[in-house]
Amino acid sequence: xxxxxxxxxxxxxxxxxxxxxxxxxxxxxxxxxxxxxxxxxxxxxxxxxxxxxxxxxxxxxxxxxxxxxxxxxxxxxxxxxxxxxxxxxxxxxxxxxxxxxxxxxxxxxxxxxxxxxxxxxxxxxxxxxxxxxxxxxxxxxxxxxxxxxxxxxxxxxxxxxxxxxxxxxxxxxxxxxxxxxxxxxxxxxxxxxxxxxxxxxxxxxxxxxxxxxxxxxxxxxxxxxxxxxxxxxxxxxxxxxxxxxxxxxxxxxxxxxxxxxxxxxxxxxxxxxxxxxxxxxxxxxxxxxxxxxxxxxxxxxxxxxxxxxxxxxxxxxxxxxxxxxxxxxxxxxxxxxxxxxxxxxxxxxxxxxxxxxxxxx
Numbered sequence: 383x384x385x386x387x388x389x390x391x392x393x394x395x396x397x398x399x400x401x402x403x404x405x406x407x408x409x410x411x412x413x414x415x416x417x418x419x420x421x422x423x424x425x426x427x428x429x430x431x432x433x434x435x436x437x438x439x440x441x442x443x444x445x446x447x448x449x450x451x452x453x454x455x456x457x458x459x460x461x462x463x464x465x466x467x468x469x470x471x472x473x474x475x476x477x478x479x480x481x482x483x484x485x486x487x488x489x490x491x492x493x494x495x496x497x498x499x500x501x502x503x504x505x506x507x508x509x510x511x512x513x514x515x516x517x518x519x520x521x522x523x524x525x526x527x528x529x530x531x532x533x534x535x536x537x538x539x540x541x542x543x544x545x546x547x548x549x550x551x552x553x554x555x556x557x558x559x560x561x562x563x564x565x566x567x568x569x570x571x572x573x574x575x576x577x578x579x580x581x582x583x584x585x586x587x588x589x590x591x592x593x594x595x596x597x598x599x600x601x602x603x604x605x606x607x608x609x610x611x612x613x614x615x616x617x618x619x620x621x622x623x624x625x626x627x628x629x630x631x632x633x634x635x636x637x638x639x640x641x642x643x644x645x646x647x648x649x650x651x652x653x654x655x656x657x658x659x660x661x662x663x664x665x666x667x668x669x670x671x672x673x674x675x676x677x678x679x680x681x682x683x684x685x686x687x688x689x690x691x692x693x694x695x696x697x698x699x700x701x702x703x704x705x706x707x708x709x710x711x712x713x714x715x716x717x718x719x720x721x722x723x724x725x726x727x728x729x730x731x732x733x734x735x736x737x738x739x740x741x742x743x
Contacts, residue, residue: 386412388420392427393447395460399423402460408440418517422526432531435515436464436479437524443467452508452531454499470498482512482525492532507536601736602636604629604680608665611643621656626667629678631711631735638710639680642703646682646726654724655687661723662686669732676732678713684723691719711735 389396389412404411409419419437426433427446434445441464445453453459459467468475474495478488489511496503510529514522608624615622631639647656647663655661664683670676684690700717703726708715713730 388424389427390424392424395445395447395450396427398458398460399427399444404461407442407461408438409442416517416523418515418523422515422524426526432529434464434527434529435524436527437515441465441479449529452529454497454504455501456499471495478512479525482514483522485514485516485522487511487513492536505533507532601630601632604631604639604667607631607636607639608643611640612647614644615647615651615656621662623662623664624666626665626680627669629667629669629732629735630672635710635735638702638707642707642726643682645702646724650684650687650724653688654690655684658687660686669735672732672736674732678711678728678730678732678735680728682724682726684725687723689719689721690724 386400389399392399399412409415415423419435423435423444426435426444429446430448432446432449432452434443434449436443443459443462443464445460453467456467464479465472465476474493478490481488491509492507493510495506495508497506498504508529509532510527513526513528515524515526517523604626605624605628612622612624643665650656650661650663655663662685664685665681667678667680669678703717704715707728711728711730712734713728715728716726718725718727
């Protein structure tokens with residue numbers, strides 16, 4: 383009777399092989415297995431790298447402890463046919479196994495497969511090598527699969543490409559906005575006043591950009607955008623009343639909204655509700671189901687200040703609020719000079735808000 387010492391040190395799977403009933407298997411009991419199988423299996427079981435041994439014409443399957451996570455919820459598949467275990471992807475990996483049995487080793491990096499390991503189709507990637515196992519006469523009797531799952535690495539690379547693309551798009555958009563700010567400011571103001579206004583507007587843009595960069599995502603929550611844009615104007619006296627649900631807007635929408643809020647707050651500080659004691663500003667927004675045709679509305683309302691005075695022409699603030707804001711939110715934006723105080727209203731639909739929307743140009 384042959385020895386089973388080749389299983390020594392093989393961890394839990396070695397014990398499972400010892401306990402398995404091999405009487406009905408084509409390869410018989412472990413003590414009678416060929417030397418080539420014993421040697422290959424002993425090396426695989428003692429490896430910390432995921433490995434599986436496939437043996438004989440029936441593709442009888444063995445695997446080590448490190449390989450078990452790759453199986454997911456497929457259960458105890460020890461001794462079953464390799465083709466049966468991986469029937470969901472056999473059209474892809476079957477030909478590779480055939481080449482190994484023909485004596486040809488194959489190495490593939492980040493091979494894409496859609497597996498059913500947990501009861502649902504799961505896109506995965508693997509780097510693996512199918513190598514033939516020969517007996518003492520040089521005849522191929524099986525193969526060894528040395529494999530590592532690279533799904534996480536591939537997904538991280540995809541996310542990195544998306545983020546890099548978004549970063550490039552943000553830089554382009556930001557430079558365009560900066561150019562527009564400079565041109566509009568220099569056309570409307572001169573000297574020290576132009577410099578002060580320019581610094582304030584670019585500072586507001588930088589604060590919004592910082593919010594997006596720090597979040598590490600492709601969109602931002604409206605409440606944080608509003609709060610960030612109003613930081614230079616907060617005095618701790620409760621002059622702002624801010625309320626609305628957690629609705630997300632795209633990066634470009636966040637930048638435009640931050641500039642619009644900054645312009646409205648600046649105007650309120652100079653001429654409106656914030657220019658006198660007791661004046662207040664209400665900022666509220668409402669929405670619906672993300673991605674739906676539900677209406678979205680954001681309203682800036684001033685009260686307790688002097689009546690707003692109509693202005694001749696269209697300045698930078700009016701341009702941002704009535705034109706750019708409406709365009710980026712794919713909706714409408716109005717400034718109403720109500721005797722009770724300035725009122726600005728932005729209207730759109732939820733389908734136009736969020737990452738990827740309003741990002742054209």
